[in-house]
Amino acid sequence: MGYTAAPLERLIEEFSKFKGIGAKNATRMAYQVMSMTDEEAQKLAEAIQGAHTRIHRCRICQNYTEADVCPICSSAKRDDSVICVVEKPRDVQVFERTREYNGLYHVLHGLMDPINGVTAEHICVKELLARLHGDKVKEVIMAMNPTVEGEATAMYLAKLIKPLGIKTTRLAQGLPVGGNLEYVDENTLYRALSDRAEL
Template sequence: MANNAAPLEKLIEEFAKFPGIGRKGATRMAYQVLSMSDEDAQSLAQAIQDAHTRLHRCPVCQNFTEQEICPICAGAKRDKSVICVVEKPRDVQAFERTREYHGMYHVLHGLISPMDGVGAEQLSVKELLARLKDGTVQEVIMAMNPTVEGEATAMYLAKLIKPLGIRTTRLAYGLPVGSSLEYTDETTLYRALAGRDEL
């Protein structure tokens, strides 16, 4: 640790700030950067700088964009009556890859987590509620991960949205294809049972 040159140690420390990256992973990444050509290292640094300075939150859905309004919000063919609420910008990409969802999105940039000091005021809840005022939106889909924080956030938002007369739904949670019933936890089995469809 102490025997690393100062610039290398600083690089390791910066990589270690990423979620899920420990000291070992950060050290590997730092050495990978050192093995790059000057041109590639400059290109990486420029890509980080550009992402940081040129991207901003879309004023409508809060997803990251380079344009004034993101291409999804600006898209004429999107169904403006449905909003899918997600935790992170990456979740939008996951839904878009399915090519099955054609509605709008809203990115919260986190979940309510009192243990981590994150309340509704730190998320883009005000912006979501503002979008629901003009009567265009008929359904809001809660698409958070099935965690304690995800459930708490979905319930909190549903309580705020229900009085507006807008249908609030959540993603069906069930058994993944190819899984075995005997190894499935009780909550997943219950959800799969509750969300069953007719054949």
């Protein structure tokens, strides 16, 4: 086994902590950083530091933003009677790319997974329920990935929301079971959104 300089080993180790990045990809990324100029490496470090220190969760929808309230929640042009519930901030971008959805969002930052100890307390459920008081919200769309965890979370939330008299829907099942919203094309996602069914 060849010797790798300690700082490079540490960089590989840090990259390998990213979800979905294996040892090979982490090594590739680390060597890519090593091939950068000092200026490029500095810009990358500043971009990481800037994103980490300046971006936080919107106090309403929990999506990432620089301001107290994100541009979607603060826009007067959005339909505030509909909330689309998604698992992670990246999913908001996926829906926005369709240019067809004009409501608001709520980011859970995870899905319920009792086997691995992830319960409703570990994700942004109470923040969602806090938004549903009053008579503004008429529909909540469950837009989690069609996985076991996604379905379980959607059903759990629907049970909590139903007594409030708010319509709860889910995306149409045109999405592949076990699939990931991130990889679904805009047309499929738009059809799934348009043909959503009540839970």
